[in-house]
Structure formats: C-alpha cells, structure tokens
Amino acid sequence: MKKIVANWPYVVLSLVMSVVFYNLFTMFAPEDKYNVSYQPIIITKSYSLPTAIINFKIPDVSAYVDNESGEVGEEDIQKGKVNWNKLTQAQRNRRVYAFAKADLGKYIGDKRNCKTWVQVKVVPKASGGIAEVPLTWPNAYGWRWYQSPFARELKGRIKDAVQGQIVQMNYFRSEDEVTPHTAIIASNSESEVCFIENVPRISRNYDTYYVREKCYDHDWFNSVTQNRYVVYEITAGHIDNRRETLASTLGDLKAPITDQ
DSSP: OHHHHHTHHHHHHHHHHHHHHHHHHHHHOOOOTTOOBOOOOEEOOOSSGGGOOEEOOOOBOOOSSOTTTOOOOHHHHHHOOOOGGGSOHHHHHHHHHHHHHTTTTOBOOTTOOHHHIIIIIIHHHHTTTOOOOOOEESSTTOSEEOOBTTEEEEOSOGGGOOTTOEEEEEEESSSSOEEEEEEEEEEEOSSEEEEEEEEESSTTOTTOEEEEEEEEEHHHHHHHHTTOEEEEEEOSOOGGGSOSOHHHHHHHHTSOOOOO
16 A cells, blocks of 8 residues: 555556546547447546546447437448437337348248247347347237336327337137237338238248238228237337336226227
C-alpha cells in the first residue's frame, strides 16, 4: 500500500495517458459499418487519487442494424449479434422478419414444426439469444401462448398486424379436425395477409418441413381460423407484458378473440 501511495504520480500519469490514447482512437477510428459509436472517457475534476472519479461511457452499440431504416444486412444475419434492448419495437419486428426470410426455401427437417422453428431458431437468432417464445396455452393444440415478458399479446384484427409480428392460430381443416399453426407476418394489405411459415414438405408428412411465403385473403383466414388467433410481437422483456392477475389471465384465455 505504501508503494502505491509513494508512486501515485506514475499511477495518475498512466491513467491520463490511457484516456488520451483512447480519445485519439475515437477521433481517428474509421467509420464502423455496424453503427458502433465510441464515446470519449471523461475524467471529472479531482485533486486526489482516492477521490478521483472516472466516468467511462460504454460504447453505444444500439444495434447491428441501420438506425434510420432498420434494415438488417446479410452479414448481420450471419453473425446474429444485437443489443436487443436498445432497439425500437419496429426494429425488433423487422429483425424477426429478416431472420425468418433468411430461411425461405430451406428444408428444416428433424420434425421442427412451425412453432419450434419460430421458438428455437428465428426469435433466438433475431434477438441475439435474449428473447424467448413461450409454450402454447393450454397445450400444443392451443391458439394462444403462456404469459411471457418477451411476448406482447396484441388486440385487433389480422389486417392490423404488421411485418415481423407472429400469429398463433387454430386452423380448422374441418369441424372435427383442428391444427395449431404459427406464422410470421411478411406483409399485409387491405385484402390479404402474407405469412412466412414452416410447413410440411408433403401434406401431412410431419417429418420434413420447409419455409415458404404464402398469402391468404383476410376473409378466408377469418373463416378457417374461426377467429381463434392471436397476434404477438417479441419485445425487450418488459414486465408489463404480463397480465395483472392469474384470474384475469385465465378468464381472458378462455374467450376467443372476435374479429369485429
């Protein structure tokens, strides 16, 4: 301890030189294509080493996306790195869409169905491993999800959904045959909604799946789902995405959403 006190001028000099070199780097560093902005280190005025306060600002890695347009580049898709919580909700939606789109035409296989593709691959990659997609409620054949801080349940009709949001639904093949389905919104218009979805390669061959984009008329969609669907968006994990009480949650989950 005595040596440290005795050599405090050298310690201070080392700190000052470190700050100088860092700030020189921030001045002449080349533009980063991932929009990483380096912030200078600021040392507040102080007269003694024990009370010196050093404020180090962490580089603002807001996202590996263009902050203006929210576009996701091919290199970003390969790396899958992002500061998920720094994004706007619109940027998070665009990332979910971009990572789903990157799988178009691919054969998923291994019995990774529509929901597990979204749950295990798309959302984890889009969020950099931060966000999670909850299980389907009350079982795999339902049309809603269990509560999760990362999944915000949206009210409204299918025509109000936007790109990158996720639809959980029941698909009625007939009155006696109902299939659960999960799809990601690719686009939407006044007349039809387009999904990116992971579907069986051959009808009802549930061993091999492939990712496709397909559009459906709003009226047809409402008919085959019998309005049993929910639109979700993947968030930064805010606790207010949860319902206030378990009782209200269970009460809401029992009632189908009507498209009115």
